[in-house]
Amino acid sequence: MNTSWRARWQEGRIGFHLQHPHPALTRYWPELNVAPDTKVLVPLCGKSLDMRWLADVGHPVLGIELAPEAIDQFLAEREVAVARYTQAGFEVSRQGSVELWCGDFFHLHIQQAAEIGAFYDRASLIALPPATRERYAFHLAQLVPPAAKGLLVSLEHVDNGAGPPYSVPAIEIERLFAANFQVTLLERGEPDERGCRESVWTLERRGPRQ
Numbered sequence: 001m002n003t004s005w006r007a008r009w010q011e012g013r014i015g016f017h018l019q020h021p022h023p024a025l026t027r028y029w030p031e032l033n034v035a036p037d038t039k040v041l042v043p044l045c046g047k048s049l050d051m052r053w054l055a056d057v058g059h060p061v062l063g064i065e066l067a068p069e070a071i072d073q074f075l076a077e078r079e080v081a082v083a084r085y086t087q088a089g090f091e092v093s094r095q096g097s098v099e100l101w102c103g104d105f106f107h108l109h110i111q112q113a114a115e116i117g118a119f120y121d122r123a124s125l126i127a128l129p130p131a132t133r134e135r136y137a138f139h140l141a142q143l144v145p146p147a148a149k150g151l152l153v154s155l156e157h158v159d160n161g162a163g164p165p166y167s168v169p170a171i172e173i174e175r176l177f178a179a180n181f182q183v184t185l186l187e188r189g190e191p192d193e194r195g196c197r198e199s200v201w202t203l204e205r206r207g208p209r210q
């Protein structure tokens with residue numbers, strides 16, 4: 001899986017990347033009422049401009065991405081100094097209030113996530129095969145504290161199980177997260193010309209850490 005994502009980045013096959021912040025982020029994030037200084041975890045972040053938007057509204061951002069190509073391209077877009085260091089096996093690059101950790105999201109340990117108070121996920125689930133999506137939902141729940149809020153943007157399409165991008169229907173999102181999060185559907189878009197439809201959710205972490 002990791003190899004195929006590296007190959008995509010190396011070959012520029014990154015059709016998922018948007019040249020602007022995602023409209024669901026700019027529309028719905030303010031409604032979450034997350035305090036501006038709350039650190040936001042962005043799993044499987046790519047070089048998403050959503051991280052710039054979150055930083056611009058005041059959040060420290062922690063993005064996790066396995067492809068160094070994505071991180072280099074993100075950093076190169078601004079002429080702002082970059083500090084680099086290693087933290088528990090991750091190569092970390094910090095530019096302004098955005099920290100990018102290069103490595104496998106599943107290797108991020110709860111102790112390294114201590115300051116995280118919110119999260120934003122666009123297109124993580126569709127990058128992962130079904131069994132790994134289960135693992136993802138559980139791992140995210142381990143990393144964020146009770147009452148942490150997040151916005152999740154996903155995609156479903158008519159497929160034969162092939163991916164990525166995998167189709168992740170609404171019923172699966174509810175099933176994946178319901179045990180540990182209060183899950184609310186905000187919007188389910190109409191299918192586009194390729195038959196893809198986006199869904200937008202808020203998740204709020206329930207109860208004590210397990």
Ligand SMILES: C[S@@+](CC[C@H](N)C(=O)[O-])C[C@H]1O[C@@H](n2cnc3c(N)ncnc32)[C@H](O)[C@@H]1O
Binds near residue numbers: 048
């Ligand atoms: C569909 S893209 C979405 C990127 C970004 N969220 C966006 O909206 O543009 C999925 C990203 O996850 C990264 N990725 C896949 N598996 C990963 C893992 N286990 N840990 C960290 N990053 C991963 C890929 O390299 C890719 O950049």
